[in-house]
Amino acid sequence: MSRPVTPPVTRPVTPPVIRVVLADDERMVRTALRVVLDAEPDLEVVGEASDGAEAVTVVRELRPDVVLMDVRMPGIDGIRATERLVASMGGDAPRIVVVTTFENDAYVYDALRAGAAGFLLKRVAVEELVGAVRLVARGDSLLFPSALRGLAAAYGPRGRAAAPPWAARLTDREADVLRLMARGLTNAEIAARLDVGPATVKTHVAAVLAKTGARDRTQAVIAAYESGFIVPAEQL
Template identity: 60%
Template sequence: MTAVRVVSVVVADDHQVVRTGFAALLDSQPDFTVVGTARDGTEAVRVTGELRPDVVLMDVRMPGMDGIEATRLLVAESEVDGPRVLILTTFDLDEYVYDALRAGASGFLLKDVTAERLFDAVRVVAAGEALLAPTVTRRLISEFARLRPSQGVPPELSALTPRETEVLRLIAEGLSNPEIAGRLSVTEETVKTHVSRVLNKLGLRDRTQAVVTAYESGLVVPKASR
């Protein structure tokens, strides 16, 4: 019988009711264990450094150090093998969330998320997957990338092969691996290989950062809002 992997989680939010509520929900599942909580970004960084959780559920707006700076510090300290950060927000089209994704968060959840959606999101992120809620996340990235000047094409993009560049564009469109495989008429395993090479060559943690890079470099042009 295969043992169930237990995902360790830290919940960071300055509101006690929200913090304890999410912690209680997660602890109700046999494959989750909440190892710690934090009231602000500074405490989140400290607790995460001590407890090494798999996932950090991080409120984006907190007094003192906010979730953006805390995410940036956690990603900088841990590189690829560190905890995945899930941002908690009240509004999906939120510039704070966009900045958190740029800082290295793997996705975001609205605070009125259902319990099942919360559980699914934590499991997906813990498994090293992203993009969460691809249509919403892509809309957020597209909107704020459109409002900000292009950062220019990173030199690393020139290291991608034409096929890898095409795969990056399709990731930015929000396509899953099976969908990309269908579009390119290749196997899903081949797509996984291309995605892995794209992330490695660009020094990215996951698909969320790939989408941000694709938009900010100008490789994918955001559509104008209607």
């Protein structure tokens, strides 16, 4: 008589923990953010900073995955801190999300120019905050098309500048993909719009990032607005 075969034990896959640093000059804000994020099984606040200079030091030491960076802080603000981290850490820089009170703020646009992956309002719902951290941690960008378009119109270059060198290197399809990225479409939505496969869109997006020299989708869109390749009024 054969013995019954014992099925293998399957253990649930534990998602990797996303390590977060909080940079805000208000202790109560940092405490509230810590409580929210630490309540999630896949998120962990590993460090805090009360100004931009401290944020740079803490991030370089702890190497988190994501930084929630207040824009307006004493001394070195969130913009300068973002610039220093991106410049000094390059591809090893964490994903930086700037946190602000007002979305139509020149500080926000400057932070995105400096290399931030996106921005959040301080009044954002808990679910949106948690979702945003997970989103940028996996390499996506936190794009709000209408807000970014408004920021570019208010604080970016006026009119259409001379075509940037990278524009000539884009294929027609890559140019279409960049314009749709600026509208906030996901890869799946772009694929449906252009009637191609998601894998093809992914290839085009990678080519756009490489040719524009952008770290992510947000930086590619900023480059498109800054160069005049896309004029905000055309995205209405």
